[in-house]
Amino acid sequence: MGTAASVFSTLVHAVGGFPDDGKRRPEAVAVRPGSVSLQDVTVGYARTPVFEKLDLSIEPGEFVYLVGPSGVGKTTLLKVLFGMVRPQSGKIFVDGVAVHGMHRWQTAKIRRRVGCVFQNYELLQHLTAYQNVLLPLQLGHPRVNDPGGYAVDALELVGLKHKLNELPENLSGGEQQRVAVARAIAHQPRILLADEPTGNVDSDTSARILELFAELNDVGSTVIMATHDEFVLSRYSARAYWLDPKKQDQEPAHAQGVAS
Ligand SMILES: Nc1ncnc2c1ncn2[C@@H]1O[C@H](COP(=O)(O)OP(=O)(O)OP(=O)(O)O)[C@@H](O)[C@H]1O
């Protein structure tokens, strides 16, 4: 596997740096690039809210874990940030974009800035591993000169260079998860959302994924990661946000760094 930091810095260059912030709507101007802010947010799928009046503020370049028991709303919160689930009330700013007022068709704006590793991977089944990484890169960043090269680099970083031409159905669960990680990091997003990205891999691969996220974080990306994984929580110390009705406050921040 290659060195992530050099690939990431080359990628930032290739996609022309982070997206231009000059044309934001006035409502979003005060919010800093790379930051995430939820203000008084209530979300639910039917009448019963998953969470109510949630306030959460994440600084540009922070690494934050979303932690809490199964069913508490970690995936829902990440989907809200990615524009896939609309809140019932409240305001949400992601990288300065007011997500709460967006329609589904407008969410491409979010996807260009935010990478997302979904809990169920959401790979396109008729495309190869390589094409699954390449397609969003081509759609989201049409000015990149050699998107194929970046797709291969990202797959190499997750140890899948030898599986470029495999369809998802021919990959193991952990390999599919790694394709999803490669897809999310390929354009070095300003914000990375990851939903249990180590849920289906062995401890070496888990450590590798975490290392990649840490390197992405080192070059300036904000990382928000839902996890149950004690190994992950102990290996890379970062702020943990507990999504638990009985424990709805933030743990103190710790010094960051990948444990050896
Ligand atoms: N599409 C949906 N329609 C209706 N209810 C849903 C939907 N998706 C999730 N829920 C409900 O919302 C609540 C939060 O689910 P969510 O998937 O966000 O939890 P989670 O914290 O990610 O859990 P896990 O750790 O098991 O992944 C659960 O009670 C779930 O049943």
Ligand SMILES: [Mg+2]
């Ligand atoms: Mg979940």
